[in-house]
Amino acid sequence: MIPFNKPYLTGKEFQYLYEAVNSGKISGNGIFTRKCHCFFEERYGFKKALLTTSGTDALEMAAILIDIKPGDEVIMPSFTFVSTANAFVLRGARLIFADSEEKTPNLDVQKIEDLITPNTKAIVPVHYAGVACDMGPLLELANRYQLFVIEDAAQSIDSYYQDRPLGSIGHLAAFSFHETKNVISGEGGMLTINDERFCQRAEIIWEKGTNRAQFSRGEVDKYNWVDIGSSFLPADITAAFLYAQLENLEDIQQKRKKNWEHYHEGLKPLEEKGVLRLPYIPGFATNNAHMFYIILRSGEERDQLLKFLNENGINAVFHYLSLHKSPFYHDKHDGRELSRCDFYSDCLIRLPFYYELSSEQIDFIINKVNEFFSSHHPLSTCESENS
Ligand SMILES: Cc1ncc(COP(=O)(O)O)c(C=O)c1O
Numbered sequence: 372m373i374p375f376n377k378p379y380l381t382g383k384e385f386q387y388l389y390e391a392v393n394s395g396k397i398s399g400n401g402i403f404t405r406k407c408h409c410f411f412e413e414r415y416g417f418k419k420a421l422l423t424t425s426g427t428d429a430l431e432m433a434a435i436l437i438d439i440k441p442g443d444e445v446i447m448p449s450f451t452f453v454s455t456a457n458a459f460v461l462r463g464a465r466l467i468f469a470d471s472e473e474k475t476p477n478l479d480v481q482k483i484e485d486l487i488t489p490n491t492k493a494i495v496p497v498h499y500a501g502v503a504c505d506m507g508p509l510l511e512l513a514n515r516y517q518l519f520v521i522e523d524a525a526q527s528i529d530s531y532y533q534d535r536p537l538g539s540i541g542h543l544a545a546f547s548f549h550e551t552k553n554v555i556s557g558e559g560g561m562l563t564i565n566d567e568r569f570c571q572r573a574e575i576i577w578e579k580g581t582n583r584a585q586f587s588r589g590e591v592d593k594y595n596w597v598d599i600g601s602s603f604l605p606a607d608i609t610a611a612f613l614y615a616q617l618e619n620l621e622d623i624q625q626k627r628k629k630n631w632e633h634y635h636e637g638l639k640p641l642e643e644k645g646v647l648r649l650p651y652i653p654g655f656a657t658n659n660a661h662m663f664y665i666i667l668r669s670g671e672e673r674d675q676l677l678k679f680l681n682e683n684g685i686n687a688v689f690h691y692l693s694l695h696k697s698p699f700y701h702d703k704h705d706g707r708e709l710s711r712c713d714f715y716s717d718c719l720i721r722l723p724f725y726y727e728l729s730s731e732q733i734d735f736i737i738n739k740v741n742e743f744f745s746s747h748h749p750l751s752t753c754e755s756e757n758s
Contacts (some may be wrong), residue, residue: 373736375686378550378557379623379726383615391611400584401607403614407561410617415536417544417563419570421577423582426525426547426560428548430458432603433543433562435576436569437493437519439464445477446471446486447495447523448478449550449695450712455497455523456694467491468695468704471711474651476719477504479711480512487516496541497523501553501661502652506540521545521642525560528553529624530659542566553661554624556613576600627660630733634663634722636743637737646744663724665740670717672747677720679743685736687720 391403396552404422411420423429439445441463447455449468456466467486470478470557476499483494494513496504513520520541524530527537528546543566548559564573574584580600585591616623635649642649648666667673673689680687693716696702722736 372684372686373723373728373732374725375688375721375723376551377725377727378555381615381619381623383618384612385617387611388608391607394607397606397608399604399606400578400587400608403607403610404604406614407610407617410614411561411563415539415563415566417536417539418567419564419573421562421564421573421603422605422610423545423560423562423577423603425454425558425608426523426545426549426630427454427458428601428603429545429547429560429562430454430521431601432573432576433521433545434458434464435460435599436543436564436573442490443492444488445479445493445495446483446488446491448476448499448712449693449709450476450499450691450715451497451523451694452525452691453694453697454525455495456700459493459495464492465490465580465703466694466700468707468709470709471715472505473501473711475502475653476712477502478717480505480509484512487518489511491516491518493519493521495521496558497525498527498530498537498560500650500664501527501530501537501659502650503527503530503537503656504577505653505655506532506535506653510540519543524563525549526552526659526661528659528661529620530632530661531657533655534687538563539565543569548616553627553659554613554616554620555611556605556616559609559613562603573600576601584754623726624660627724630724630728631658631660631724633661633730633733634724634737637733637742638665641740641744644744647740660742662721664719664721666715667718667720673718673720675747676740676743679747680720680736680739683739685723685739687736688720690715690719690721692716 408420439462445459445464470477522541522544524538524544525547528538544563546561548556580598583594586594
């Protein structure tokens with residue numbers, strides 16, 4: 372079986388884990404945590420970076436930082452991971468789901484203004500597959516209506532909107548280092564803070580609502596309970612693992628981009644025939660090769676291809692189910708139809724994608740996708756994507 376994902380080890384992980392353990396301090400905010408923070412702040416210009424135990428935790432910190440309260444409305448795509456939504460619902464927010472755009476699963480920025488009300492507090496753009504949302508017009512709207520922008524950059528390490536790194540554009544942003552991401556630490560994440568106003572409070576929330584980080588730096592003579600918070604910081608062991616990955620970021624990105632291009636070249640003829648769609652990268656966005664997905668013409672055909680690939684030893688998978696139709700939220704949703712989101716839920720397939728995927732394996736997968744379309748009887752006309 373070709374797995375969907377295989378965590379890649381760069382080789383230095385065990386050495387750094389050993390060093391972290393040997394340092395005598397393996398809890399949070401240790402040497403490797405600080406090395407990771409410096410790496411991110413220097414390379415991408417984030418005002419402040421704080422490692423968290425997951426991308427989910429980073430989103431929860433963001434919701435606390437912007438003081439989400441019952442009755443506040445938060446605009447986000449319905450085509451996203453549950454954590455994007457849960458973080459705000461946990462604090463009492465009402466979610467206003469935006470539909471995806473035609474060419475990518477990202478939220479359609481042109482449609483957001485109609486969703487803004489006096490209760491709107493924030494917009495949460497999710498950069499799907501590490502490809503930027505159209506942040507220019509989104510920021511213009513946010514400024515005009517004085518809304519917070521929280522980027523869900525879980526999949527967006529080393530990706531850009533024009534010349535701005537993703538995660539450096541919104542007031543706050545959340546990254547994930549879950550084992551399926553480009554750089555990993557098993558579970559793990561990071562909150563980035565780009566608005567000075569939030570820097571000090573973020574550190575307090577990160578450390579259980581105490582000013583312990585200031586105490587460690589000798590800025591206060593005792594540490595105290597000063598705000599709400601939780602245990603959002605990871606052990607330095609997690610940071611040590613992550614740092615080994617970060618040192619090899621260039622190599623990881625180069626290999627993943629090579630794999631991505633290989634899929635793209637190999638499947639282009641099928642796109643030209645009109646039987647499937649390949650990922651679209653808008654002119655303002657870069658491609659960080661986080662995932663490779665294809666879009667089929669109907670849900671039925673998507674399910675048939677998934678079955679065919681799985682029967683042939685290829686663990687291809689679908690992705691998000693529309694959150695506005697989820698068992699938890701459908702009766703809280705305002706009832707608007709979000710047909711593009713449903714289309715991506717029904718028709719998208721993620722192909723196996725990881726550093727160590729070989730050229731031969733990619734060719735095998737491309738051949739199997741071709742075989743499916745030559746041996747099955749594909750629909751004669753392209754169904755509308757809104758069907
Ligand atoms: C878009 C998005 N947001 C948030 C998360 C949550 O990240 P984590 O799994 O690190 O909690 C993920 C994880 O896959 C994600 O894809």
